[in-house]
Amino acid sequence: MDPILAEIYSTILPAAPYVIAAYALMWLVLLAYVLVIVTGQKRTEKQLAALEEALNAKHKQ
Amino acid sequence: MTEVVEKTSAPVAAAAAADSALEVRALSKAFGTRKALDSLSFELPTGAFLAICGANGAGKTTLLRILATLARPSSGSVSVLGCDIKEQPDEVRARIGFISHRSMLYPDLTAEENLLLAARLYGVVEPQTRVSELLAAVELTARRYDLARSFSRGMTQRLAIARALIHDPQLVLLDEPYTGLDPHASEIFDALLATQRASRSFVLVSHDLRKGFELASHLLLLNRGKLELFAPSAELDFASFSQLYYQTVGG
Amino acid sequence: MTATEPTPRATPSVPTATATSAAAATLTPTATRRPSTFRQYRILLGKDLRREFRTREMLTSMGIYAVLVLIVFGTALMQASAGFDVLPVAGGLIWALIVFTSLLGLNRSFSHEKEEAALEGIMLVPLDRSVIFLAKASANVLFLLVVEIITLPLFYFLFLSGSALAATFGLAIVPLLVGTIGIAGVGTLLATITVNTRGQDVLLAVLFVPLVFPLLYACVAATSVALLGGEDMMATFGPAVALAAAYDVIMILVSWLLYDFIISA
């Protein structure tokens, strides 16, 4: 390979892991937040169901 | 709509013309979905002694703090001695005194310094004279140069009364003033109250049903932020009042 | 002392009574004239100064704490070589000292207001809420300045006596003053918030340090160049002091505007 071209592209390969890591980490953080929202939603729904059940039991009495 | 009327009347004229100590219209206090006070309306004549009763969390203290301009209402209007608490809070503040179970004193200032501080902040015309007069009235003249920290609970409470009366308020708000007082101290407190009743209106918040009933000319019963009863105490006897209290609280 | 107490003007209406029979003490009606805002400010400031003069609570605790921080600095620098010159980092060390010490003082500045709910008593007086802020912030500025006046010579004595201070070292007073005012302003607002929270001491530090970071950065830069001197010293000193002053103005203005909401909550 042409030494000049090698020089031109010399930082590309070493940089690649960092670029990949940067993008991966960004998406990971975003994904973590989505997970927080989803688990929060699930927990709320569960509480709602429990409340409904308790209310129904109360009415039957 | 009532607010427009309040605004147009000049503060001084309104105060002079006031023939009711409190005028509460549709007062509510809510945050989020929690309602601390729910649409209260009542009117208390001047010179009256109102006792506010209710269980824990009924909104007694919240109501008192709104009357004292320490908390703001969510809706409705309140006028204290003819001054609207939203439009003229400073006018209201100049006319009320507040005594709570916490003394509002600086423990590291002497009795005299504590009173002088209050007198000067309120702008009492002759602060030194006034302070001496009040110290004599609460029988603390001999202890005037002592730190408030060194006072017993009863003495502290007496000093707190002097502090609350320093600017000659026409309405005195009392928030559980008997908390932590021994029987002797609360006797003295009662006697002191009695001497002041002729010239001022009072609002008392208390757990003690009997005490409230004995002292009051008007009774107000709160239940979960709702007005359960507002009546002159002459129209009730203690048995029916306490029955009503336990019905609402227990129910 | 009490035997010669002046007879009150209103004596006739105030009969002496024994504790058991608190007889009718009809008070004479009294007139009030609302004092000017500035007078109320002076009364409140005077109250804090009088309290502090009596208990010396804040000054002693801050002073001792400052000395302890100096000891920690000394330990940290002990292992450096004999000829190690502290001067290049002196500006930073001085500000670390001031920030830690002021945190301690700010935490204390509202504790006596809460002890017996005295602050509530002040709130019941017809006065502008921002007066409370200005009086408390002024008291904090004064206390901090006193502590600085005591500890900074000590800092010089312990760390800089062997260094060649630049001729411009006197200029360091400017960032010290500007920084102290900013710290007291923002700190008073935050202390009002944190005094009502769980774990108030830690929380004040958590909120305070990042918030004053810009001020700290500018003041460290200005103090360092003032101590080090050099030809282009003014190129750093000027903008640093100007920006620190701008921070003071903006932050104190915002704190002043927000204070009514905070203290009424």
Add this chain to the structure above:
Amino acid sequence: MTEKPNIFDRLAPALLVLGALLTTAAFILNFTSAPLVQGALLPDNGLAVIGGQVVTNKLLLSQKIFYFHMPVAVTSFVALLFTAVFGVLFLVKRNSHYDLMAKVATEVALVFILMTMVSGEMWERFEWGVWWTWEPRLTTYFILMLLVIGYFILRNAIDDAERRATYAAAFGIIAFIDAPISLMITRLVPSGAHPVIFRTDSGLSTPMLIPLLLAMFGFFCLAFALYRFRLRQQTLKARLDALKTNLED
């Protein structure tokens, strides 16, 4: 019980999809159409012709991080602006819903600040060879992150809902004002010990600008969609809690 569905809530899923599409497009364009930026000059005046263009500098891949880093940073700051605006609205109107909105906006801000930090860290580790340096923008974001974390610690330390809302609103406002001052001071005050090793990028060409703008707009959509989803969940939770306390007494 049933509330009329909010227009924003109905928009949220669409915005989420749009955001995902836009950021994906930006990602692809970023690595295909946008040219590599030029770094240090080649030694010995070396040059080469690549695709009909004369190249005299090293080409940098690390700069590709910038296409997402910058939009994410801007988004986080916009989210923080929302915190401050909702804070002001709360203090004026005293409606607890504004407090909830401010809280969720701050959450989103924290997420995007973290994304900014991690991507910035990666670039910096490669370009400057260190994990940390007190560079103006880096420092500002670090301080901003601490302020936002402080905001949540503050919220957790107060029990009374109204007081919590008031304090949080005030702190949100003051933190938002503090951030630009922080950036200004760290940039304008020359620091003796650490020279500012910040390279101002020369203007971006159109093929570079397109993915950048796409990413920016995409992240705005994503942030807003996430904000609405979270807000909806938190509102529901608040109503549920109120219902529970009402039933208890």
